[in-house]
Amino acid sequence: MARSYAEAVRNGTAAASRLQRRIDLQNRLEAEPGAVDVFAVIAELDVPLMLRPLKGLLGAFLNTPAPGILVTTERPLSIQRFTAAHELGHCLMSHQPSLDDEDQILRRAPTQSDARMGYQETEADAFAVALMMPRWLILAHCARQSWRIDDLKQPTVIYQLSIRLGASYEATARTLERYSLIDASTRTALLQVRPRALKAALLEDFVPPSYRGDVWLLTEKDQGGRIEGSRNDLFVLKLTELGSAGYLWDFDTLAESGFSIMRDTRLAQASDGVGDPNVRRVLAAPDEDARGLVHLEQRRPWLVDAPLSVLTLPFDLTGPEESGLSRAERRQLLAAA
Ligand SMILES: [Zn+2]
Known part of the structure:
Protein backbone atom coordinates (compact mmCIF):
# COMPACT_ATOMS: atom_id res chain seq x y z
CA MET A 1 0.00 0.00 0.00
CA MET A 133 3.40 1.99 -23.22
CA PRO A 134 6.85 1.34 -21.75
CA ARG A 135 9.38 3.98 -22.72
CA TRP A 136 11.51 1.43 -24.62
CA LEU A 137 8.55 0.45 -26.81
CA ILE A 138 7.72 4.08 -27.63
CA LEU A 139 11.37 4.69 -28.52
CA ALA A 140 11.51 1.49 -30.61
CA HIS A 141 8.53 2.64 -32.71
CA CYS A 142 10.02 6.14 -33.06
CA ALA A 143 13.38 4.72 -34.20
CA ARG A 144 11.69 2.47 -36.72
CA GLN A 145 9.59 5.29 -38.18
CA SER A 146 12.46 7.84 -38.03
CA TRP A 147 10.40 10.09 -35.75
CA ARG A 148 12.54 12.53 -33.79
CA ILE A 149 11.60 14.25 -30.52
CA ASP A 150 10.45 17.31 -32.47
CA ASP A 151 8.05 15.17 -34.54
CA LEU A 152 6.18 14.22 -31.35
CA LYS A 153 4.51 17.65 -31.49
CA GLN A 154 2.59 16.59 -34.60
CA PRO A 155 -0.90 15.16 -34.05
CA THR A 156 -0.51 12.90 -37.11
CA VAL A 157 2.63 11.32 -35.60
CA ILE A 158 1.01 10.84 -32.16
CA TYR A 159 -2.02 9.23 -33.80
CA GLN A 160 0.09 6.73 -35.82
CA LEU A 161 2.20 6.02 -32.71
CA SER A 162 -0.94 5.42 -30.62
CA ILE A 163 -2.40 2.80 -32.96
CA ARG A 164 0.95 0.99 -33.13
CA LEU A 165 0.99 0.93 -29.31
CA GLY A 166 -2.65 -0.19 -29.23
CA ALA A 167 -3.49 2.75 -26.99
CA SER A 168 -5.84 5.69 -27.39
CA TYR A 169 -4.60 8.99 -28.83
CA GLU A 170 -5.22 10.73 -25.52
CA ALA A 171 -3.47 8.09 -23.38
CA THR A 172 -0.46 8.23 -25.72
CA ALA A 173 -0.19 12.03 -25.50
CA ARG A 174 -0.43 11.91 -21.68
CA THR A 175 2.14 9.13 -21.46
CA LEU A 176 4.62 11.08 -23.61
CA GLU A 177 4.24 13.94 -21.16
CA ARG A 178 4.80 11.57 -18.21
CA TYR A 179 8.09 10.50 -19.83
CA SER A 180 9.02 14.16 -20.51
CA LEU A 181 9.16 13.47 -24.26
CA ILE A 182 6.72 16.39 -24.72
CA ASP A 183 5.82 19.27 -22.41
CA ALA A 184 2.43 20.21 -20.92
CA SER A 185 1.62 22.86 -23.52
CA THR A 186 2.32 20.40 -26.36
CA ARG A 187 0.03 17.87 -24.69
CA THR A 188 -2.72 20.51 -24.43
CA ALA A 189 -2.32 21.41 -28.11
CA LEU A 190 -2.34 17.72 -29.13
CA LEU A 191 -5.54 17.04 -27.18
CA GLN A 192 -7.33 19.87 -28.96
CA VAL A 193 -7.14 17.84 -32.16
CA ARG A 194 -9.77 15.10 -32.51
CA PRO A 195 -8.62 11.72 -33.89
CA ARG A 196 -11.63 11.81 -36.19
CA ALA A 197 -10.19 14.83 -38.03
CA LEU A 198 -6.85 13.00 -38.41
CA LYS A 199 -8.62 9.94 -39.82
CA ALA A 200 -10.65 12.05 -42.29
CA ALA A 201 -7.48 13.83 -43.51
CA LEU A 202 -5.75 10.49 -44.17
CA LEU A 203 -8.77 9.12 -46.04
CA GLU A 204 -8.94 12.18 -48.33
CA ASP A 205 -12.04 11.79 -50.55
CA PHE A 206 -13.13 8.45 -49.07
CA VAL A 207 -15.99 8.62 -46.55
CA PRO A 208 -16.31 5.49 -44.35
CA PRO A 209 -19.65 4.38 -42.86
CA SER A 210 -18.29 5.49 -39.45
CA TYR A 211 -15.09 6.91 -37.98
CA ARG A 212 -14.94 4.37 -35.12
CA GLY A 213 -12.18 2.35 -36.77
CA ASP A 214 -8.58 3.52 -36.99
CA VAL A 215 -6.78 4.59 -40.15
CA TRP A 216 -3.26 3.17 -40.44
CA LEU A 217 -0.72 4.93 -42.63
CA LEU A 218 1.68 2.18 -43.72
CA THR A 219 4.99 2.65 -45.50
CA GLU A 220 8.13 0.57 -46.12
CA LYS A 221 9.18 1.48 -42.56
CA ASP A 222 6.50 -0.85 -41.21
CA GLN A 223 8.24 -3.87 -42.77
CA GLY A 224 8.33 -6.74 -40.28
CA GLY A 225 6.11 -5.01 -37.72
CA ARG A 226 2.82 -6.36 -36.48
CA ILE A 227 -0.67 -4.90 -37.03
CA GLU A 228 -3.22 -5.53 -34.30
CA GLY A 229 -6.45 -3.71 -34.89
CA SER A 230 -10.18 -3.95 -35.35
CA ARG A 231 -12.54 -4.91 -38.11
CA ASN A 232 -13.49 -1.28 -38.83
CA ASP A 233 -9.90 -0.22 -39.42
CA LEU A 234 -8.75 1.13 -42.79
CA PHE A 235 -5.27 1.18 -44.34
CA VAL A 236 -3.57 3.82 -46.41
CA LEU A 237 -0.43 2.36 -47.96
CA LYS A 238 2.05 4.89 -49.33
CA LEU A 239 4.91 3.09 -51.04
CA THR A 240 7.75 4.42 -53.17
CA GLU A 241 7.68 2.93 -56.66
CA LEU A 242 10.44 3.01 -59.25
CA GLY A 243 8.10 2.96 -62.22
CA SER A 244 10.62 4.57 -64.57
CA ALA A 245 12.83 1.48 -64.15
CA GLY A 246 9.91 -0.86 -64.71
CA TYR A 247 9.23 -1.71 -61.07
CA LEU A 248 5.64 -1.90 -59.82
CA TRP A 249 4.12 -2.85 -56.49
CA ASP A 250 1.88 -5.86 -56.94
CA PHE A 251 -1.26 -5.38 -54.86
CA ASP A 252 -2.99 -8.57 -56.03
CA THR A 253 -1.64 -10.33 -52.93
CA LEU A 254 -3.43 -7.74 -50.77
CA ALA A 255 -6.78 -8.97 -52.09
CA GLU A 256 -5.65 -12.58 -51.56
CA SER A 257 -4.87 -11.74 -47.90
CA GLY A 258 -8.45 -10.56 -47.32
CA PHE A 259 -8.47 -6.86 -48.18
CA SER A 260 -10.58 -4.88 -50.62
CA ILE A 261 -8.83 -2.08 -52.49
CA MET A 262 -10.93 1.09 -52.40
CA ARG A 263 -8.47 3.49 -54.10
CA ASP A 264 -5.24 3.06 -56.07
CA THR A 265 -3.42 6.19 -57.22
CA ARG A 266 0.06 7.29 -58.25
CA LEU A 267 1.25 10.56 -56.78
CA ALA A 268 3.67 12.70 -58.77
CA GLN A 269 6.88 13.61 -56.99
CA ALA A 270 7.52 17.27 -56.22
CA SER A 271 10.75 17.32 -58.22
CA ASP A 272 9.02 16.05 -61.37
CA GLY A 273 12.31 14.80 -62.72
CA VAL A 274 12.31 11.97 -65.23
CA GLY A 275 13.49 8.75 -63.58
CA ASP A 276 12.46 9.80 -60.05
CA PRO A 277 10.44 7.34 -58.04
CA ASN A 278 6.74 8.04 -57.63
CA VAL A 279 4.54 7.23 -54.66
CA ARG A 280 1.77 4.68 -54.92
CA ARG A 281 -1.16 5.34 -52.60
CA VAL A 282 -3.58 2.50 -51.96
CA LEU A 283 -6.57 2.58 -49.64
CA ALA A 284 -7.62 -0.88 -48.41
CA ALA A 285 -10.32 -2.21 -46.10
CA PRO A 286 -10.16 -5.65 -44.44
CA ASP A 287 -12.83 -8.24 -45.09
CA GLU A 288 -14.70 -9.64 -42.08
CA ASP A 289 -12.43 -11.23 -39.43
CA ALA A 290 -9.25 -10.69 -41.42
CA ARG A 291 -6.18 -12.29 -39.84
CA GLY A 292 -3.00 -13.49 -41.50
CA LEU A 293 -0.02 -12.13 -43.36
CA VAL A 294 0.24 -9.39 -45.97
CA HIS A 295 3.16 -9.82 -48.33
CA LEU A 296 3.69 -7.22 -51.03
CA GLU A 297 6.53 -7.08 -53.55
CA GLN A 298 7.80 -4.36 -55.83
CA ARG A 299 9.08 -6.12 -58.93
CA ARG A 300 9.32 -6.00 -62.68
CA PRO A 301 6.18 -7.84 -63.77
CA TRP A 302 7.68 -9.61 -66.78
CA LEU A 303 10.90 -10.76 -65.09
CA VAL A 304 11.47 -13.46 -62.52
CA ASP A 305 14.25 -11.57 -60.73
CA ALA A 306 14.32 -10.70 -57.04
CA PRO A 307 11.88 -8.02 -55.89
CA LEU A 308 13.33 -4.52 -55.43
CA SER A 309 11.55 -4.21 -52.09
CA VAL A 310 8.99 -6.07 -50.00
CA LEU A 311 6.47 -5.26 -47.29
CA THR A 312 5.57 -8.14 -44.99
CA LEU A 313 3.14 -7.59 -42.14
CA PRO A 314 1.42 -10.10 -39.89
CA PHE A 315 -2.00 -8.68 -39.03
CA ASP A 316 -4.96 -9.42 -36.79
CA LEU A 317 -8.04 -7.30 -37.41
CA THR A 318 -10.53 -9.36 -35.43
CA GLY A 319 -10.89 -6.80 -32.60
CA PRO A 320 -12.52 -5.46 -30.54
CA GLU A 321 -12.95 -8.22 -27.96
CA GLU A 322 -16.44 -9.71 -27.87
CA SER A 323 -18.55 -11.24 -25.09
CA GLY A 324 -17.09 -14.29 -23.35
CA LEU A 325 -13.45 -15.31 -23.26
CA SER A 326 -10.79 -13.11 -24.87
CA ARG A 327 -9.58 -14.04 -28.36
CA ALA A 328 -6.17 -14.91 -26.89
CA GLU A 329 -7.68 -17.37 -24.43
CA ARG A 330 -9.91 -18.97 -27.09
CA ARG A 331 -6.85 -19.52 -29.28
CA GLN A 332 -4.92 -20.92 -26.33
CA LEU A 333 -7.75 -23.41 -25.67
CA LEU A 334 -7.98 -24.36 -29.34
CA ALA A 335 -4.23 -24.94 -29.50
CA ALA A 336 -4.37 -27.20 -26.43
CA ALA A 337 -7.37 -29.19 -27.72
ZN1 LIG B 1 -9.32 0.18 -10.61
Whole structure:
Protein backbone atom coordinates (compact mmCIF):
# COMPACT_ATOMS: atom_id res chain seq x y z
CA MET A 1 0.00 0.00 0.00
CA ALA A 2 1.43 3.35 -1.06
CA ARG A 3 1.63 6.39 1.23
CA SER A 4 1.74 8.99 -1.52
CA TYR A 5 0.68 9.51 -5.12
CA ALA A 6 4.32 9.53 -6.27
CA GLU A 7 5.04 6.27 -4.45
CA ALA A 8 1.95 4.68 -6.05
CA VAL A 9 3.16 5.65 -9.54
CA ARG A 10 6.58 4.12 -8.75
CA ASN A 11 4.99 0.92 -7.39
CA GLY A 12 2.72 0.45 -10.42
CA THR A 13 5.56 1.12 -12.86
CA ALA A 14 7.90 -1.29 -11.05
CA ALA A 15 5.25 -4.05 -11.00
CA ALA A 16 4.78 -3.70 -14.78
CA SER A 17 8.55 -3.79 -15.40
CA ARG A 18 8.87 -6.97 -13.29
CA LEU A 19 6.13 -8.62 -15.32
CA GLN A 20 7.76 -7.56 -18.62
CA ARG A 21 11.06 -9.13 -17.53
CA ARG A 22 9.33 -12.28 -16.33
CA ILE A 23 7.67 -12.92 -19.69
CA ASP A 24 10.57 -11.54 -21.77
CA LEU A 25 8.29 -8.97 -23.40
CA GLN A 26 10.99 -6.56 -24.54
CA ASN A 27 12.88 -9.13 -26.62
CA ARG A 28 9.64 -10.41 -28.11
CA LEU A 29 8.41 -6.94 -29.10
CA GLU A 30 11.73 -5.64 -30.36
CA ALA A 31 11.91 -8.64 -32.71
CA GLU A 32 8.46 -7.85 -34.11
CA PRO A 33 7.30 -4.37 -33.09
CA GLY A 34 3.62 -3.91 -32.42
CA ALA A 35 1.35 -3.45 -29.42
CA VAL A 36 1.61 -5.25 -26.09
CA ASP A 37 -1.12 -7.89 -26.37
CA VAL A 38 -2.54 -7.37 -22.90
CA PHE A 39 -5.16 -10.09 -23.31
CA ALA A 40 -2.52 -12.63 -24.37
CA VAL A 41 -0.42 -11.68 -21.32
CA ILE A 42 -3.42 -12.25 -19.05
CA ALA A 43 -4.13 -15.63 -20.71
CA GLU A 44 -0.44 -16.56 -20.33
CA LEU A 45 -0.64 -15.75 -16.60
CA ASP A 46 -3.81 -17.86 -16.27
CA VAL A 47 -5.74 -15.01 -14.65
CA PRO A 48 -9.49 -15.62 -15.27
CA LEU A 49 -10.95 -12.92 -17.54
CA MET A 50 -14.43 -12.45 -18.99
CA LEU A 51 -15.82 -9.85 -21.37
CA ARG A 52 -19.34 -8.58 -20.81
CA PRO A 53 -21.50 -5.57 -21.65
CA LEU A 54 -21.03 -3.79 -18.28
CA LYS A 55 -23.48 -1.06 -17.27
CA GLY A 56 -21.62 2.14 -16.41
CA LEU A 57 -18.30 0.34 -15.88
CA LEU A 58 -15.24 -0.19 -18.04
CA GLY A 59 -14.07 -3.12 -15.97
CA ALA A 60 -13.77 -4.73 -12.58
CA PHE A 61 -11.35 -6.69 -10.44
CA LEU A 62 -12.97 -9.22 -8.12
CA ASN A 63 -11.15 -11.44 -5.63
CA THR A 64 -13.84 -13.69 -4.17
CA PRO A 65 -13.84 -16.67 -4.39
CA ALA A 66 -10.71 -16.28 -6.55
CA PRO A 67 -9.11 -13.30 -8.35
CA GLY A 68 -10.64 -12.49 -11.74
CA ILE A 69 -11.12 -9.69 -14.23
CA LEU A 70 -14.16 -8.33 -16.06
CA VAL A 71 -13.84 -6.01 -19.08
CA THR A 72 -16.62 -4.26 -21.01
CA THR A 73 -17.49 -5.16 -24.60
CA GLU A 74 -18.91 -1.67 -25.15
CA ARG A 75 -15.67 0.15 -25.97
CA PRO A 76 -13.01 0.15 -28.69
CA LEU A 77 -10.07 -2.24 -28.43
CA SER A 78 -7.67 0.46 -27.16
CA ILE A 79 -9.89 1.12 -24.12
CA GLN A 80 -10.52 -2.61 -23.59
CA ARG A 81 -6.75 -3.20 -23.53
CA PHE A 82 -6.07 -0.36 -21.10
CA THR A 83 -8.90 -1.50 -18.84
CA ALA A 84 -7.65 -5.10 -18.87
CA ALA A 85 -4.12 -3.87 -18.04
CA HIS A 86 -5.49 -1.75 -15.16
CA GLU A 87 -7.42 -4.73 -13.72
CA LEU A 88 -4.36 -6.97 -14.12
CA GLY A 89 -2.48 -4.37 -12.07
CA HIS A 90 -5.04 -4.72 -9.27
CA CYS A 91 -4.67 -8.49 -9.45
CA LEU A 92 -0.84 -8.65 -9.43
CA MET A 93 -0.56 -6.06 -6.65
CA SER A 94 -3.11 -7.94 -4.46
CA HIS A 95 -5.49 -4.97 -4.29
CA GLN A 96 -8.99 -4.79 -2.85
CA PRO A 97 -11.84 -5.52 -5.31
CA SER A 98 -12.53 -2.57 -7.61
CA LEU A 99 -15.47 -1.61 -9.82
CA ASP A 100 -13.93 0.77 -12.33
CA ASP A 101 -15.71 3.45 -14.30
CA GLU A 102 -14.02 6.07 -16.49
CA ASP A 103 -12.96 8.09 -13.45
CA GLN A 104 -11.07 5.16 -12.01
CA ILE A 105 -9.49 3.82 -15.19
CA LEU A 106 -8.44 7.03 -16.91
CA ARG A 107 -7.42 8.73 -13.66
CA ARG A 108 -5.22 11.72 -14.17
CA ALA A 109 -4.81 13.25 -10.69
CA PRO A 110 -4.77 12.13 -7.06
CA THR A 111 -8.16 12.08 -5.29
CA GLN A 112 -9.19 11.92 -1.65
CA SER A 113 -11.02 8.62 -2.01
CA ASP A 114 -8.03 6.98 -3.71
CA ALA A 115 -5.72 8.26 -0.95
CA ARG A 116 -7.99 6.57 1.63
CA MET A 117 -7.67 3.28 -0.33
CA GLY A 118 -3.85 3.46 -0.28
CA TYR A 119 -3.71 4.89 -3.83
CA GLN A 120 -4.60 1.55 -5.37
CA GLU A 121 -6.27 3.18 -8.40
CA THR A 122 -3.15 5.25 -9.03
CA GLU A 123 -1.03 2.10 -8.75
CA ALA A 124 -3.22 0.19 -11.20
CA ASP A 125 -3.24 3.11 -13.63
CA ALA A 126 0.55 3.48 -13.52
CA PHE A 127 0.83 -0.29 -14.03
CA ALA A 128 -1.38 -0.09 -17.14
CA VAL A 129 0.62 2.80 -18.62
CA ALA A 130 3.96 1.07 -17.98
CA LEU A 131 2.75 -2.29 -19.28
CA MET A 132 1.18 -1.00 -22.52
CA MET A 133 3.40 1.99 -23.22
CA PRO A 134 6.85 1.34 -21.75
CA ARG A 135 9.38 3.98 -22.72
CA TRP A 136 11.51 1.43 -24.62
CA LEU A 137 8.55 0.45 -26.81
CA ILE A 138 7.72 4.08 -27.63
CA LEU A 139 11.37 4.69 -28.52
CA ALA A 140 11.51 1.49 -30.61
CA HIS A 141 8.53 2.64 -32.71
CA CYS A 142 10.02 6.14 -33.06
CA ALA A 143 13.38 4.72 -34.20
CA ARG A 144 11.69 2.47 -36.72
CA GLN A 145 9.59 5.29 -38.18
CA SER A 146 12.46 7.84 -38.03
CA TRP A 147 10.40 10.09 -35.75
CA ARG A 148 12.54 12.53 -33.79
CA ILE A 149 11.60 14.25 -30.52
CA ASP A 150 10.45 17.31 -32.47
CA ASP A 151 8.05 15.17 -34.54
CA LEU A 152 6.18 14.22 -31.35
CA LYS A 153 4.51 17.65 -31.49
CA GLN A 154 2.59 16.59 -34.60
CA PRO A 155 -0.90 15.16 -34.05
CA THR A 156 -0.51 12.90 -37.11
CA VAL A 157 2.63 11.32 -35.60
CA ILE A 158 1.01 10.84 -32.16
CA TYR A 159 -2.02 9.23 -33.80
CA GLN A 160 0.09 6.73 -35.82
CA LEU A 161 2.20 6.02 -32.71
CA SER A 162 -0.94 5.42 -30.62
CA ILE A 163 -2.40 2.80 -32.96
CA ARG A 164 0.95 0.99 -33.13
CA LEU A 165 0.99 0.93 -29.31
CA GLY A 166 -2.65 -0.19 -29.23
CA ALA A 167 -3.49 2.75 -26.99
CA SER A 168 -5.84 5.69 -27.39
CA TYR A 169 -4.60 8.99 -28.83
CA GLU A 170 -5.22 10.73 -25.52
CA ALA A 171 -3.47 8.09 -23.38
CA THR A 172 -0.46 8.23 -25.72
CA ALA A 173 -0.19 12.03 -25.50
CA ARG A 174 -0.43 11.91 -21.68
CA THR A 175 2.14 9.13 -21.46
CA LEU A 176 4.62 11.08 -23.61
CA GLU A 177 4.24 13.94 -21.16
CA ARG A 178 4.80 11.57 -18.21
CA TYR A 179 8.09 10.50 -19.83
CA SER A 180 9.02 14.16 -20.51
CA LEU A 181 9.16 13.47 -24.26
CA ILE A 182 6.72 16.39 -24.72
CA ASP A 183 5.82 19.27 -22.41
CA ALA A 184 2.43 20.21 -20.92
CA SER A 185 1.62 22.86 -23.52
CA THR A 186 2.32 20.40 -26.36
CA ARG A 187 0.03 17.87 -24.69
CA THR A 188 -2.72 20.51 -24.43
CA ALA A 189 -2.32 21.41 -28.11
CA LEU A 190 -2.34 17.72 -29.13
CA LEU A 191 -5.54 17.04 -27.18
CA GLN A 192 -7.33 19.87 -28.96
CA VAL A 193 -7.14 17.84 -32.16
CA ARG A 194 -9.77 15.10 -32.51
CA PRO A 195 -8.62 11.72 -33.89
CA ARG A 196 -11.63 11.81 -36.19
CA ALA A 197 -10.19 14.83 -38.03
CA LEU A 198 -6.85 13.00 -38.41
CA LYS A 199 -8.62 9.94 -39.82
CA ALA A 200 -10.65 12.05 -42.29
CA ALA A 201 -7.48 13.83 -43.51
CA LEU A 202 -5.75 10.49 -44.17
CA LEU A 203 -8.77 9.12 -46.04
CA GLU A 204 -8.94 12.18 -48.33
CA ASP A 205 -12.04 11.79 -50.55
CA PHE A 206 -13.13 8.45 -49.07
CA VAL A 207 -15.99 8.62 -46.55
CA PRO A 208 -16.31 5.49 -44.35
CA PRO A 209 -19.65 4.38 -42.86
CA SER A 210 -18.29 5.49 -39.45
CA TYR A 211 -15.09 6.91 -37.98
CA ARG A 212 -14.94 4.37 -35.12
CA GLY A 213 -12.18 2.35 -36.77
CA ASP A 214 -8.58 3.52 -36.99
CA VAL A 215 -6.78 4.59 -40.15
CA TRP A 216 -3.26 3.17 -40.44
CA LEU A 217 -0.72 4.93 -42.63
CA LEU A 218 1.68 2.18 -43.72
CA THR A 219 4.99 2.65 -45.50
CA GLU A 220 8.13 0.57 -46.12
CA LYS A 221 9.18 1.48 -42.56
CA ASP A 222 6.50 -0.85 -41.21
CA GLN A 223 8.24 -3.87 -42.77
CA GLY A 224 8.33 -6.74 -40.28
CA GLY A 225 6.11 -5.01 -37.72
CA ARG A 226 2.82 -6.36 -36.48
CA ILE A 227 -0.67 -4.90 -37.03
CA GLU A 228 -3.22 -5.53 -34.30
CA GLY A 229 -6.45 -3.71 -34.89
CA SER A 230 -10.18 -3.95 -35.35
CA ARG A 231 -12.54 -4.91 -38.11
CA ASN A 232 -13.49 -1.28 -38.83
CA ASP A 233 -9.90 -0.22 -39.42
CA LEU A 234 -8.75 1.13 -42.79
CA PHE A 235 -5.27 1.18 -44.34
CA VAL A 236 -3.57 3.82 -46.41
CA LEU A 237 -0.43 2.36 -47.96
CA LYS A 238 2.05 4.89 -49.33
CA LEU A 239 4.91 3.09 -51.04
CA THR A 240 7.75 4.42 -53.17
CA GLU A 241 7.68 2.93 -56.66
CA LEU A 242 10.44 3.01 -59.25
CA GLY A 243 8.10 2.96 -62.22
CA SER A 244 10.62 4.57 -64.57
CA ALA A 245 12.83 1.48 -64.15
CA GLY A 246 9.91 -0.86 -64.71
CA TYR A 247 9.23 -1.71 -61.07
CA LEU A 248 5.64 -1.90 -59.82
CA TRP A 249 4.12 -2.85 -56.49
CA ASP A 250 1.88 -5.86 -56.94
CA PHE A 251 -1.26 -5.38 -54.86
CA ASP A 252 -2.99 -8.57 -56.03
CA THR A 253 -1.64 -10.33 -52.93
CA LEU A 254 -3.43 -7.74 -50.77
CA ALA A 255 -6.78 -8.97 -52.09
CA GLU A 256 -5.65 -12.58 -51.56
CA SER A 257 -4.87 -11.74 -47.90
CA GLY A 258 -8.45 -10.56 -47.32
CA PHE A 259 -8.47 -6.86 -48.18
CA SER A 260 -10.58 -4.88 -50.62
CA ILE A 261 -8.83 -2.08 -52.49
CA MET A 262 -10.93 1.09 -52.40
CA ARG A 263 -8.47 3.49 -54.10
CA ASP A 264 -5.24 3.06 -56.07
CA THR A 265 -3.42 6.19 -57.22
CA ARG A 266 0.06 7.29 -58.25
CA LEU A 267 1.25 10.56 -56.78
CA ALA A 268 3.67 12.70 -58.77
CA GLN A 269 6.88 13.61 -56.99
CA ALA A 270 7.52 17.27 -56.22
CA SER A 271 10.75 17.32 -58.22
CA ASP A 272 9.02 16.05 -61.37
CA GLY A 273 12.31 14.80 -62.72
CA VAL A 274 12.31 11.97 -65.23
CA GLY A 275 13.49 8.75 -63.58
CA ASP A 276 12.46 9.80 -60.05
CA PRO A 277 10.44 7.34 -58.04
CA ASN A 278 6.74 8.04 -57.63
CA VAL A 279 4.54 7.23 -54.66
CA ARG A 280 1.77 4.68 -54.92
CA ARG A 281 -1.16 5.34 -52.60
CA VAL A 282 -3.58 2.50 -51.96
CA LEU A 283 -6.57 2.58 -49.64
CA ALA A 284 -7.62 -0.88 -48.41
CA ALA A 285 -10.32 -2.21 -46.10
CA PRO A 286 -10.16 -5.65 -44.44
CA ASP A 287 -12.83 -8.24 -45.09
CA GLU A 288 -14.70 -9.64 -42.08
CA ASP A 289 -12.43 -11.23 -39.43
CA ALA A 290 -9.25 -10.69 -41.42
CA ARG A 291 -6.18 -12.29 -39.84
CA GLY A 292 -3.00 -13.49 -41.50
CA LEU A 293 -0.02 -12.13 -43.36
CA VAL A 294 0.24 -9.39 -45.97
CA HIS A 295 3.16 -9.82 -48.33
CA LEU A 296 3.69 -7.22 -51.03
CA GLU A 297 6.53 -7.08 -53.55
CA GLN A 298 7.80 -4.36 -55.83
CA ARG A 299 9.08 -6.12 -58.93
CA ARG A 300 9.32 -6.00 -62.68
CA PRO A 301 6.18 -7.84 -63.77
CA TRP A 302 7.68 -9.61 -66.78
CA LEU A 303 10.90 -10.76 -65.09
CA VAL A 304 11.47 -13.46 -62.52
CA ASP A 305 14.25 -11.57 -60.73
CA ALA A 306 14.32 -10.70 -57.04
CA PRO A 307 11.88 -8.02 -55.89
CA LEU A 308 13.33 -4.52 -55.43
CA SER A 309 11.55 -4.21 -52.09
CA VAL A 310 8.99 -6.07 -50.00
CA LEU A 311 6.47 -5.26 -47.29
CA THR A 312 5.57 -8.14 -44.99
CA LEU A 313 3.14 -7.59 -42.14
CA PRO A 314 1.42 -10.10 -39.89
CA PHE A 315 -2.00 -8.68 -39.03
CA ASP A 316 -4.96 -9.42 -36.79
CA LEU A 317 -8.04 -7.30 -37.41
CA THR A 318 -10.53 -9.36 -35.43
CA GLY A 319 -10.89 -6.80 -32.60
CA PRO A 320 -12.52 -5.46 -30.54
CA GLU A 321 -12.95 -8.22 -27.96
CA GLU A 322 -16.44 -9.71 -27.87
CA SER A 323 -18.55 -11.24 -25.09
CA GLY A 324 -17.09 -14.29 -23.35
CA LEU A 325 -13.45 -15.31 -23.26
CA SER A 326 -10.79 -13.11 -24.87
CA ARG A 327 -9.58 -14.04 -28.36
CA ALA A 328 -6.17 -14.91 -26.89
CA GLU A 329 -7.68 -17.37 -24.43
CA ARG A 330 -9.91 -18.97 -27.09
CA ARG A 331 -6.85 -19.52 -29.28
CA GLN A 332 -4.92 -20.92 -26.33
CA LEU A 333 -7.75 -23.41 -25.67
CA LEU A 334 -7.98 -24.36 -29.34
CA ALA A 335 -4.23 -24.94 -29.50
CA ALA A 336 -4.37 -27.20 -26.43
CA ALA A 337 -7.37 -29.19 -27.72
ZN1 LIG B 1 -9.32 0.18 -10.61
